[in-house]
Amino acid sequence: MAPKKNSVLPGFRLTLGYTLLYLSLIVLIPLAATFVKSSELSWAQFSHTVFSPQALAAYRLSFGASLFAAAVNAVFGFIVAWVLVRYDFFGKRIVDALVDLPFALPTAVAGITLATLYAPNGWIGEWLTPLGIKVSYTRLGIFVALTFIGLPFIVRTVQPVLADLDSEIEEAATSLGANRWQTFWRVIFPMLSPALLTGFALAFARALGEYGSVVFISSNIPMKTQIVPLLIMSELDGFQYARATALAVVMLVISFLLLLAVNLLQWWSNRYNTNNLA
């Protein structure tokens, strides 16, 4: 593989070679091992594992909780991004920096903190318990953990697009007689929706694979509060490598599809980049 144009810059073979070698050693060969290992199973064994009642319950819970968490983040993340870009208020810079906390905070810390806060005697749990709401060790707890870790994705995908929006478009809508709500709903929101969807897909993908924060706040009871990564972990703990691999293959295929969707969304989203409008 040679560069199309003759470049005066050196190092093409060296850097490409190193990139491919390192990528293969750390990522591609180990990932290929998963698919090879799963092919040791017969189709009957494979489908018995990935369609077992326990696995189906885990997919339902993982997908449901991740979708719900990403949806809540889409609403509040959008409001946070809007407020950070458009309004001034006390402590704005601190809030802006803090939005990335779920990304910087190790998931195990997030897990034990949320589990403690929402436990019946915790700071938040003690207010919810009299109302009959149990969070820690229930499905609601899984949702809380997944909302926490997905928070930055929506804010950080919507924020730059919103900041780059040309104010002239809004001015035009207003001078043509649109009220503020119409301007937002018919003009601003459609331009932000690709970024919002990208953030939603990223938060959803992250939530699907999450392990660290959920393991502490969930009671991990099969069929009830066991998400897919926890099911894989319990198969690994029982040295059921073939079963764990079969479940991992299902998750990997879903991850690849989501990555593809995110790339398409991002390409769509870039259409509204001001660089392209100018």
Add this chain to the structure above:
Amino acid sequence: MTDDAKINAPRRISEPPWVRRLLIALALAFITLFLIVPLLSVFTEALRQGFGFYFQTLRDPMTISAIQLTLIAAAISVPLNCLFGVAAAWTIAKFDFPGKNILLTLIDLPFSISPVISGMIYVLIFGAQGWFGPWLIEHNIRIIFAVPGIVLATLFVTFPFVARELIPLMQAQGRTEEEAARVLGASGWQTFWRVTLPNIKWGLLYGVILCNARAMGEFGAVSVVSGHIQGKTNTIPLHVQILYEGNNFTGAFAVASLLTFLALVTLLLKTWVEYKNTALRGTAFTPVPLEKRSI
């Protein structure tokens, strides 16, 4: 309108004051509930039994050994992924070749994989029942449930961090400066050190900060390959888990407060680098944009 007037002019179209106040209140309530309260509770729980117990937990030999292992894993994986990031960004940004978008997607891949699977893949290769398992046992080499496995899992989960920051940055900067340096007689290395590196230093630092935070904080992947041997294969996050599951909650939060402190330092550095180079804002969350022309 001059530029100055544009900046000073108030935004003429905005929402009614009550809508603004309501949205700010909603945003702050959400941030307080999900970020500020958890942050405060880490430190409160950590100090529940006083400073004496706090420092006693941190001075415990098991805690110290966990800190050492975390530092080792980060000290190996950050430089290696840094070197990879620079090489990958150079080859992708400075040359044209087919299959670039496939390469970009593969580099980002570890981000979309569950940490549990990231750890599991190494068990399938190096574990007792894995591809090289029998050979490794014969030669008395331990990778899984030992330090090398922890380093490998950390390498995998932090793999894209530096590359995905440098690739878009170097693509945006183009090749003209380097080409000019070469034409004027600079060697390849001189071009890299004197032209490219000063141009990418903020992106590189940004990638290193994010890579390091994840390397020190990774839990799921490391948990699969560690075997949880106290004093030997426990990193800081795994030590937090062991203390927590042993019902030493205050101890768990004391060790967790170290990681929280690291997260706050990370946020501070991250914000500072974003202030120095605004183009880096938000890039930690979105995949590297694919090129439209190549496949």
